[in-house]
Amino acid sequence: xxxxxxxxxxxxxxxxxxxxxxxxxxxxxxxxxxxxxxxxxxxxxxxxxxxxxxxxxxxxxxxxxxxxxxxxxxxxxxxxxxxxxxxxxxxxxxxxxxxxxxxxxxxxxxxxx
Amino acid sequence: xxxxxxxxxxxxxxxxxxxxxxxxxxxxxxxxxxxxxxxxxxxxxxxxxxxxxxxxxxxxxxxxxxxxxxxxxxxxxxxxxxxxxxxxxxxxxxxxxxxxxxxxxxxxxxxxxx
Numbered sequence: 001x002x003x004x005x006x007x008x009x010x011x012x013x014x015x016x017x018x019x020x021x022x023x024x025x026x027x028x029x030x031x032x033x034x035x036x037x038x039x040x041x042x043x044x045x046x047x048x049x050x051x052x053x054x055x056x057x058x059x060x061x062x063x064x065x066x067x068x069x070x071x072x073x074x075x076x077x078x079x080x081x082x083x084x085x086x087x088x089x090x091x092x093x094x095x096x097x098x099x100x101x102x103x104x105x106x107x108x109x110x111x112x113x
Numbered sequence: 114x115x116x117x118x119x120x121x122x123x124x125x126x127x128x129x130x131x132x133x134x135x136x137x138x139x140x141x142x143x144x145x146x147x148x149x150x151x152x153x154x155x156x157x158x159x160x161x162x163x164x165x166x167x168x169x170x171x172x173x174x175x176x177x178x179x180x181x182x183x184x185x186x187x188x189x190x191x192x193x194x195x196x197x198x199x200x201x202x203x204x205x206x207x208x209x210x211x212x213x214x215x216x217x218x219x220x221x222x223x224x225x226x227x
Binding site for chain 2: 034036041042043044045046049088099100101103104105106
């Protein structure tokens with residue numbers, strides 16, 4: 001079992017739709033959770049960063065963490081064509097030299113105008 | 114967010130030659146830099162972690178003699194792919210962080226070995 005599993009997609013939605021992206025993880029030591037957006041042939045861009053269970057909102061984006069279920073989600077409201085990209089979840093546990101991001105495989109999202 | 118600049122963005126080299134990729138943190142001092150490799154439709158795989166002034170720590174299965182990493186200053190790390198072969202063709206991405214920030218990623222370098 002991989003440490004981080006992510007819905008593979010690809011996902012295609014119409015403009016304005018609500019998008020739900022999900023990851024599960026197996027290592028209960030993970031404490032910090034991130035969502036990155038990666039456009040084609042570019043480096044990942046940090047979108048959201050969460051630590052505790054619950055929801056965190058930033059504009060059209062909401063990150064949700066459920067540590068009891070080892071499940072994280074990213075919701076995108078009013079999706080736009082410019083949101084078309086690959087979304088990667090990532091996580092790590094704290095402790096000096098233990099900063100090592102573990103990534104999901106990524107979900108390719110296409111928002112159609 | 115902080116800016117990490119990676120250069121070149123794309124490089125083509127002949128099999129057997131070496132190629133160097135630079136990663137610079139432009140507006141902060143990066144105590145730690147990371148090098149990743151990403152194959153098409155795959156996730157980022159960590160190759161090595163380097164702290165300024167120290168030898169890099171390589172992940173299992175990554176040949177340290179093939180992928181030379183130098184982190185000589187707080188703003189610059191380099192990855193040299195030595196004696197490159199077609200199977201080394203990939204997308205290489207660096208990231209940098211301080212003890213107080215998350216990691217910021219460079220734009221990536223697409224290496225093609227012909």
